Amino acid sequence: xxxxxxxxxxxxxxxxxxxxxxxxxxxxxxxxxxxxxxxxxxxxxxxxxxxxxxxxxxxxxxxxxxxxxxxxxxxxxxxxxxxxxxxxxxxxxxxxxxxxxxxxxxxxxxxxxxxxxxxxxxxxxxxxxxxxxxxxxxxxxxxxxxxxxxxxxxxxxxxxxxxxxxxxxxxxxxxxxxxxxx
Numbered sequence: 001x002x003x004x005x006x007x008x009x010x011x012x013x014x015x016x017x018x019x020x021x022x023x024x025x026x027x028x029x030x031x032x033x034x035x036x037x038x039x040x041x042x043x044x045x046x047x048x049x050x051x052x053x054x055x056x057x058x059x060x061x062x063x064x065x066x067x068x069x070x071x072x073x074x075x076x077x078x079x080x081x082x083x084x085x086x087x088x089x090x091x092x093x094x095x096x097x098x099x100x101x102x103x104x105x106x107x108x109x110x111x112x113x114x115x116x117x118x119x120x121x122x123x124x125x126x127x128x129x130x131x132x133x134x135x136x137x138x139x140x141x142x143x144x145x146x147x148x149x150x151x152x153x154x155x156x157x158x159x160x161x162x163x164x165x166x167x168x169x170x171x172x173x174x175x176x177x178x179x180x181x182x
Contacts, residue, residue: 041095042108048088049100056081066101067121070114122166129173148172 036044049069053062062068072080073089081089093099099114100106109117134140144157150172151159159165175181 036095038095038097041092042098042100045089045092045096046100046106046108048085048092052081052085061102061106063102064121066099067118070099070118122170126166126170126173129170129177133173133176 049065050061052069053059053065057065057068059065068080069089073086073093075086093111096108098108098110101109101114101117130140130143134143145155147153147155151165151168154165156169156172159169
């Protein structure tokens with residue numbers, strides 16, 4: 001049994017509707033106990049991800065959707081998804097024990113493998129962003145090893161050692177690309 005908030009239940013209801021499952025009548029209270037098998041949670045997660053791709057991004061399965069939705073689900077708020085959609089993704093991923101990635105029919109990946117794939121994707125993405133800013137490998141290396149005021153006088157390379165630090169470096173790179181002060 002897992003205690004779920006109303007927002008997560010709404011996200012699960014959207015997933016069930018997207019899968020054309022019979023919608024169960026639920027009394028929505030601040031907390032509700034709901035029992036889902038791991039297999040059912042996986043199907044609902046796939047349905048919710050597909051639904052969001054079609055209705056938020058107007059695509060059957062948007063390129064890099066799995067990474068986009070993971071980032072959105074990790075946030076507590078923002079312009080991308082509604083709170084109940086974020087909560088539904090988080091809860092279903094936890095119940096399912098993993099995440100869906102693109103393939104012809106979808107492929108479910110256990111959480112440990114998914115987190116490795118996500119970290120690697122972030123590294124490649126950051127490298128591509130740095131290539132937009134700096135023209136040579138030497139310039140990139142120099143920037144990575146230069147302390148930055150916006151990173152509390154730590155180097156970007158030092159900050160990349162933790163998830164929170166990597167997020168701050170990513171925000172700094174995005175700000176530099178768009179010409180916005182950090």
